[in-house]
Structures are given as structure tokens and as C-alpha cells.
Amino acid sequence: MPETPATPVPSAPVFPPGRYGRRRAHRRRRPWIPALLAVALLAVTVAASYRLYRQYGDPNYDAQVITYTEITDSQLVLDFRVTVPAGGSAVCVLRARAKDGAEVAREEVRVDAGPGQRHLTVRHLLATTARPMLGEVLRCRPAG
Structure with a gap:
């Protein structure tokens, strides 16, 4: 003989009135x-x-450091190669750092390409405030 429950199982629990406080109304979704x-x-x-x-x-303005030489307590000579659109100009940000990583020089250098020229080799003297350990080209952007 199959077993049947004596009371129907409600879909939601039924709580005695006033025992658990007031039920929240269903909030609208936004x-x-x-x-x-x-x-x-x-x-x-x-x-x-x-x-x-x-x-x-x-990518039209790219720079690569070739070498840095002539390092003294107050200068560094930085040789770098710049790629610009033919006949274009770029402004490159150069910097020198000391052994402890502190920045001892920063300078913006304008580079102008001649007609039909895309790759330029540039040599620039950076005056420093302390003895540099290395020279870098941070970025090059269109001159404007």
C-alpha cells in the first residue's frame, strides 16, 4: 500500500505570525x-x-641604445638609433641613472630625418648631476 503524507508539503515555509518579525517585500530588480x-x-x-x-x-617612432661612453662625474655620451617616418621628426626623452638607480640627468632631444631617411644614428652628450652608471632612451614620439 502506498504511503501518503497526512499534511501537504508547502512550497514555502510557513512561520507563526509575529514570531520572526516582518517579512521584506520583494524588491524590484534594476x-x-x-x-x-x-x-x-x-x-x-x-x-x-x-x-x-x-x-x-x-611603432613608427622607435629607439634603441647603441652604446654609452665617456662617462665622467658630470657627463655621459649616449649613442642611439631612432626609427622615424621618412622625412619626419621625433622628440626622444633621454636619461642617465646613477649606480643606486637615481636619475641624474633627463633631457628631450629633437631628431629630424631627411627625405627618404628612416633610421638615424644620434650621438648626444648628457650633462649629469652625479656620476652616471648607464644611459637610456625612455621613449620617442612625434615632434609637434
Whole structure:
């Protein structure tokens, strides 16, 4: 003989009135809030990407350090190669650092390419405030 329950099982629990406080009313969902947050996050990501690309990512303006020589307590000669569009100009940021990593010189140097010229070799003397350990080209960007 099959067994049948004496009382039906309710789908939601039934609590004695007044015993557990007042039940909250069902709140309406606001689906536009997560959508608005997603759009704001996307806008911030696009703005940051654009700024970083403008600052670091233009492949038409590239620089490589060849060597740094003539190191004294007050100078460093930096030889570097710059790639620019043919006939274009670039501004490169150079710096020298001391043995402890402190920056002892920073300078912007303008580099102009002649017609049909894309790769330029540049030699520049950096005046330093202390004895440098190394010279670097931080970045090159279009001159403007």
C-alpha cells in the first residue's frame, strides 16, 4: 500500500505570525545599474588604453641604445638609433641613472630625418648631476 503524507508539503515555509518579525517585500530588480557600470568600465578602459598607446606604443617612432661612453662625474655620451617616418621628426626623452638607480640627468632631444631617411644614428652628450652608471632612451614620439 502506498504511503501518503497526512499534511501537504508547502512550497514555502510557513512561520507563526509575529514570531520572526516582518517579512521584506520583494524588491524590484534594476537591470540598468549593472549595464551602466559595465559601460563606465568600458569607457575608462578605452581611455586608459588610448593614453598608454599615445605615450608608449607608436611603432613608427622607435629607439634603441647603441652604446654609452665617456662617462665622467658630470657627463655621459649616449649613442642611439631612432626609427622615424621618412622625412619626419621625433622628440626622444633621454636619461642617465646613477649606480643606486637615481636619475641624474633627463633631457628631450629633437631628431629630424631627411627625405627618404628612416633610421638615424644620434650621438648626444648628457650633462649629469652625479656620476652616471648607464644611459637610456625612455621613449620617442612625434615632434609637434
